[in-house]
Amino acid sequence: MAVYLMLTTLTDEGRKTIKATPARIKEVNKEVEAMGVKILAQYALLGPYDFINILEAPNSETMVRVAVELGSRGTLGTLTMAALTMDEFTRSLKGGTGRARARKPA
Numbered sequence: 001m002a003v004y005l006m007l008t009t010l011t012d013e014g015r016k017t018i019k020a021t022p023a024r025i026k027e028v029n030k031e032v033e034a035m036g037v038k039i040l041a042q043y044a045l046l047g048p049y050d051f052i053n054i055l056e057a058p059n060s061e062t063m064v065r066v067a068v069e070l071g072s073r074g075t076l077g078t079l080t081m082a083a084l085t086m087d088e089f090t091r092s093l094k095g096g097t098g099r100a101r102a103r104k105p106a
Contacts, residue, residue, distance in 0.1 A: 008051040014075030
């Protein structure tokens with residue numbers, strides 16, 4: 001499974017929802033997991049982003065589906081990035097096989 005970082009920014013509507021119903025965060029987490037994504041860690045942030053989620057998904061297509069579904073609600077925006085372990089990264093530099101190498105454009 002691949003690891004992804006998802007930075008989230010709440011819209012005005014999203015901030016109102018979270019303020020009124022903080023438990024909504026856990027409800028959304030369950031929805032994300034039902035789409036095939038495991039939440040490894042989740043943090044609230046200070047700064048330009050409101051949350052960071054460290055996620056595990058079978059592929060990028062699954063992450064696209066999650067990001068579009070969440071963004072289509074109008075309560076948040078996302079920035080999603082694929083993450084590589086240092087072993088995967090260095091293996092890709094050596095020309096080895098593995099997930100990192102498979103991500104290179106054809």
